[in-house]
């Protein structure tokens with residue numbers, strides 16, 4: 680299972696979190712977020728990382744040109760679209776950045792809203808489901824109603840996000856089987872400052888599950 684830790688701002692934390700077992704690190708490229716990082720900050724955080732770690736830039740409602748420039752200059756391997764991007768936008772981005780993984784995030788409001796994801800299947804590589812918040816785009820710490828996802832089996836691989844913590848992750852995984860999990864505020868001291876003890880506890884709990 681892929682494990683993404685998102686909202687990294689400090690290079691020394693990116694190395695430590697990768698060593699603890701993360702398969703992907705996320706960098707917030709949304710200027711209104713308290714976890715926002717510049718291209719230079721992403722470059723610094725990515726430089727010491729092993730090649731096999733996915734480096735995911737999180738964008739929302741911005742231009743193809745800006746995403747392309749950020750990816751090319753910083754060395755990101757994946758783009759997460761966390762706004763209201765349409766399928767055509769995802770296709771255009773895919774054509775602009777061949778070889779870069781396109782992850783479309785959905786802030787799920789209802790079971791009916793989940794049906795929208797099918798419209799994207801030909802234009803993206805991976806889905807991500809986050810909780811809906813009326814004022815904030817992401818990093819809210821709100822959980823989804825996991826029971827709503829028990830029958831969810833899209834044609835693309837998918838990440839579960841939204842309010843996951845070391846304490847609730849095993850409950851979530853006992854109910855649903857995503858291809859990956861994504862944690863941000865649930866492993867933080869403050870926005871952008873990860874709590875390495877909590878990250879270590881997350882991986883200890885995941886190991887317990889895989890061994891038990």
Ligand SMILES: O=C(O)c1ccccc1N[C@@H]1O[C@H](COP(=O)(O)O)[C@@H](O)[C@H]1O
Pocket residue numbers: 685686705707709712713714737739761807809816817818819820821840841842843861862863864865
């Ligand atoms: O984290 C942010 O500040 C952020 C800002 C804008 C868009 C997305 C953002 N984060 C994403 O939110 C989810 C879940 O976060 P949490 O675990 O509930 O805190 C995650 O996918 C982040 O990539």
